[in-house]
Amino acid sequence: MMNLTVNIGVIGTGGMGGRHARNLTDAVAAANIVAIMDVDPVRAQQVADRCGGATLYTDADHLIADPDVDAVLVAAPDRFHAELTHACIEAGKPVLCEKPLAAREPEARKIIDAEVALGERLVQVGFMRQYDPAHMGAKQISDRGDNGRALVFRSVHMNPAKDEIRPIDDVITNSVIHDIHSARWIMGAEIESVYTSYIPFSPFQPKSARYVMIQLQFRNGALGGLECNAEAGYGYEVDVRITGETGVVQTNSLQSPIVRHNNVRSQWIEEDWLQRFEVAYINEAQAWVQSIIDGEATGPSAWDGYMSILVADACIRSAKRGQPVHVHAPEKPALYRNST
Ligand SMILES: NC(=O)c1ccc[n+]([C@@H]2O[C@H](COP(=O)([O-])OP(=O)(O)OC[C@H]3O[C@@H](n4cnc5c(N)ncnc54)[C@H](O)[C@@H]3O)[C@@H](O)[C@H]2O)c1
Numbered sequence: 001m002m003n004l005t006v007n008i009g010v011i012g013t014g015g016m017g018g019r020h021a022r023n024l025t026d027a028v029a030a031a032n033i034v035a036i037m038d039v040d041p042v043r044a045q046q047v048a049d050r051c052g053g054a055t056l057y058t059d060a061d062h063l064i065a066d067p068d069v070d071a072v073l074v075a076a077p078d079r080f081h082a083e084l085t086h087a088c089i090e091a092g093k094p095v096l097c098e099k100p101l102a103a104r105e106p107e108a109r110k111i112i113d114a115e116v117a118l119g120e121r122l123v124q125v126g127f128m129r130q131y132d133p134a135h136m137g138a139k140q141i142s143d144r145g146d147n148g149r150a151l152v153f154r155s156v157h158m159n160p161a162k163d164e165i166r167p168i169d170d171v172i173t174n175s176v177i178h179d180i181h182s183a184r185w186i187m188g189a190e191i192e193s194v195y196t197s198y199i200p201f202s203p204f205q206p207k208s209a210r211y212v213m214i215q216l217q218f219r220n221g222a223l224g225g226l227e228c229n230a231e232a233g234y235g236y237e238v239d240v241r242i243t244g245e246t247g248v249v250q251t252n253s254l255q256s257p258i259v260r261h262n263n264v265r266s267q268w269i270e271e272d273w274l275q276r277f278e279v280a281y282i283n284e285a286q287a288w289v290q291s292i293i294d295g296e297a298t299g300p301s302a303w304d305g306y307m308s309i310l311v312a313d314a315c316i317r318s319a320k321r322g323q324p325v326h327v328h329a330p331e332k333p334a335l336y337r338n339s340t
Pocket of ligand 1 (some may be wrong): 039
């Protein structure tokens with residue numbers, strides 16, 4: 001018989017895991033948080049209290065093995081994603097893993113191999129822009145062909161200040177990974193080569209990246225450009241622009257009211273991703289829970305997670321070599337036939 005409520009365990013209850021837990025409790029139908037694990041017991045307890053109580057774990061493997069846990073949401077730091085996701089597949093439990101699926105390509109490959117061996121998709125990756133109404137609208141118009149064939153994909157990703165010198169590897173695998181997925185998803189095409197340029201935070205920290213620009217070539221001949229500011233210093237903005245043969249479609253992230261006051265015309269800009277993608281995170285979690293009830297994984301797959309990390313690795317190599325780098329992608333397994 002079909003399960004009507006999905007009992008969820010959350011691993012990692014920081015900014016993102018805490019928000020997911022709150023959304024699953026307050027805004028997502030048929031979801032119930034039953035278990036929580038974080039290495040910080042105070043944070044775990046606070047989130048458990050906010051969710052109306054849950055079993056607290058100090059060991060992620062014990063949470064995954066808990067027979068009361070139907071599905072797992074992984075929002076621990078990036079370096080733990082692959083191992084935790086792999087453990088969920090071994091336990092046969094659906095998992096919503098935050099991006100990136102893995103820190104490097106070989107770990108992501110093991111997840112693909114595990115799902116293919118199982119013959120079933122259990123993984124959804126947290127590329128929530130796929131559930132953002134603005135992104136969905138732009139893709140729909142582009143796919144409909146109103147502007148002819150899509151020629152060029154552009155994205156601009158402005159991060160708020162973190163007061164942190166971020167290494168180029170982190171900016172690409174943690175932030176630009178979203179833009180890589182958007183490019184593949186919106187264009188419906190794989191990325192064939194990348195060429196990364198960047199400005200470090202200072203000449204004394206050449207492996208840090210303050211601003212990254214990446215040129216893309218898609219397999220279908222289209223071009224792309226990804227821009228990421230690691231520390232915009234004024235707020236958070238993400239937009240995409242798709243140029244077709246006969247027109248352009250673009251998102252406009254600034255949706256707040258325009259205010260005229262004291263001889264100034266102003267518009268409020270979101271502080272961070274939690275504000276900008278508030279609706280997308282809820283839609284994403286709702287779609288995940290529904291897919292578990294329906295018994296069929298949907299949304300960004302492990303293959304999307306794998307391909308985005310493969311491209312991210314190529315972007316990092318290109319940044320270090322100062323040259324374009326070809327993306328050597330393996331053949332897509334049949335299991336992911338319906339995924340991007
Ligand atoms: N999809 C998005 O838009 C988005 C936005 C922000 C963050 N994220 C991702 O979510 C994840 C968490 O990011 P965050 O911003 O919440 O970070 P955070 O630092 O606020 O929270 C991380 C939490 O994980 C806990 N933790 C550390 N090691 C752990 C372990 N081994 N097992 C379990 N928990 C552990 C920490 O105590 C902390 O509570 C990251 O992978 C990040 O890339 C995604």
